Amino acid sequence: MHWVGTWAASAQKVEAKLMPPSLPELGNVTIRQIVRVSIGGKQMRVRFSNAFAKAGNDLRITAATVAVSNGSHKIKANTLKPLAFQGRSSVAIPAGKLMISDPLDFDLAPGADLTVTIHVEKHVNEVTGHRSARCKSFFQTGDAVAAPSLKSSVNTNTWFYLSGVDVSANENAAAIVCLGDSITDGRGSTEDENRRWPDFLARRLLANPETAHIGVLNQGIGGNTVCRGGKGEPALKRFERDVLLQTGVRWVIVLEGINDLGGGKTDADEIIAAYRRFIALAHKRGMRVFGGTILPCGGSFYAKKPQLEARRQRINDWIRTSGEFDAVIDFDATVRDPKNPDRMLKAADCGDHLHPGDKGYRMMADSIDLSLFK
Known part of the structure; x- marks a missing residue:
């Protein structure tokens, strides 16, 4: 135990x-x-x-x-x-x-x-x-x-x-840390209903006998950034406390960066360098790190920021093709509108064009391959 x-x-x-x-x-x-x-x-x-x-x-x-x-x-x-x-x-x-x-x-x-x-x-x-x-x-x-x-x-x-x-569990039990911003924190979901994407993921894991021993730890902060500014301590600063020092962690899902891009003061290379830092620190602890692609935000208050979409695409392309993450979870591909790829599907959008709603969060969780956690 x-x-x-x-x-x-x-x-x-x-x-x-x-x-x-x-x-x-x-x-x-x-x-x-x-x-x-x-x-x-x-x-x-x-x-x-x-x-x-x-x-x-x-x-x-x-x-x-x-x-x-x-x-x-x-x-x-x-x-x-x-x-x-x-x-x-x-x-x-x-x-x-x-x-x-x-x-x-x-x-x-x-x-x-x-x-x-x-x-x-x-x-x-x-x-x-x-x-x-x-x-x-x-x-x-x-x-x-x-x-x-x-x-x-x-x-x-x-x-x-x-x-x-924390719970005392069998030796094969372990936890996933979901590191992120308001999209992981559940902005746009129904209050009092536990409908964030990590909540839907936890329910999927429990329903599957092969993964029912895996805990989910939501380490999202609304308005958080990877590098600087935003709400709470940036992910670079809080990574040790919120990921490395959590109990029994074997996997980390990183989904963060849209607030850095929306602030307009952080470029793609800085965010990629931070991801590399996360990967190196987690690998030293024997954790596997999965990269979540950044969701589209066309039509939101961030959409007018110059270079945001080009930087988002640059980051997502690196996540998909660099091979540096242990696996890719393509949240962007799951919720984007194929006719307008800089925007979320209407069915996934909570209405502000930045955060998913309940259905969008469920889509995100359902897109995750549970075999990643075997």
């Missing part, structure tokens, strides 16, 4: 405007968050991050529990279990650090909705979380980590402090 990631979210700084309006500072508050795991297990542990806090700002979690979700802010009370940290019910996580809970016996079913509930003692300057959860997190004043429901709660669509869930 060994540890394998079953769920993850990329850590980033969460702005004050994303805090619940009635709780502008997260002090003496219970936070209940719901995540949909990929693979299951009989033992689990949870990761919490205080990566972006200012020096001296410990994240003090006084109590934490896990349970199977019963919808919204409710839990299945008979599944509730407390988390511990080196045998203690509370923990102080220093600024810039990650904390992993003690192993916990817990019957976690594949594809289950898991709630993680914590009580935070006081507000931390520069809160760490994930801006675009695509589902609700619930907040209630005081310590209610064991409550079967948070009847007085408010909610927001952001995850706070929670960065991963």
Whole structure:
């Protein structure tokens, strides 16, 4: 048996405007968050991050529990279990650090909705979380980590402090990291329905007996870039934390670069050089790296950027023909309009001509050859 990631979210700084309006500072508050795991297990542990806090700002979690979700802010009370940290019910996580809970016996079913509930003692300057959860997190004043429901709660669509869930799995089990931007983060998909392309991929893997032991870790950040600027730390900077230090990873899918091109300050050769860096770093860890071609964005607000389409085609041609990735996943070919190849198919488009909708994300996931993960 060994540890394998079953769920993850990329850590980033969460702005004050994303805090619940009635709780502008997260002090003496219970936070209940719901995540949909990929693979299951009989033992689990949870990761919490205080990566972006200012020096001296410990994240003090006084109590934490896990349970199977019963919808919204409710839990299945008979599944509730407390988390511990080196045998203690509370923990102080220093600024810039990650904390992993003690192993916990817990019957976690594949594809289950898991709630993680914590009580935070006081507000931390520069809160760490994930801006675009695509589902609700619930907040209630005081310590209610064991409550079967948070009847007085408010909610927001952001995850706070929670960065991963691992399960103890058989030796053949492993995880895939999906590294990307808002297209991997699921912008344009239906909220609260887990319809990002990594979600559809996870369901396909679970439904196939030959791949049902493979976890999927979504490390997409909306507005993220490969090289510079954008939301969150650029992929070049976050690659170690979000890929190399994830648990039980054997494969990486890289789908990122459209925001660099849309910003107009990064050329194709810089992005290709970054891809080569990703490949080299991952290969040193024994991981296989698959290159996802960049989707078309004709008709979007990015389309007016000079040279964007030529640079996108140059990058995609390199991904397809260089042989440097271990395999190619041709997302561009899957969703582009054959009559207007600089645009997405209408059926795949969420409407902004940059992000797919639910059908487009399903098309992307369905295009992936599962034999890549044998």
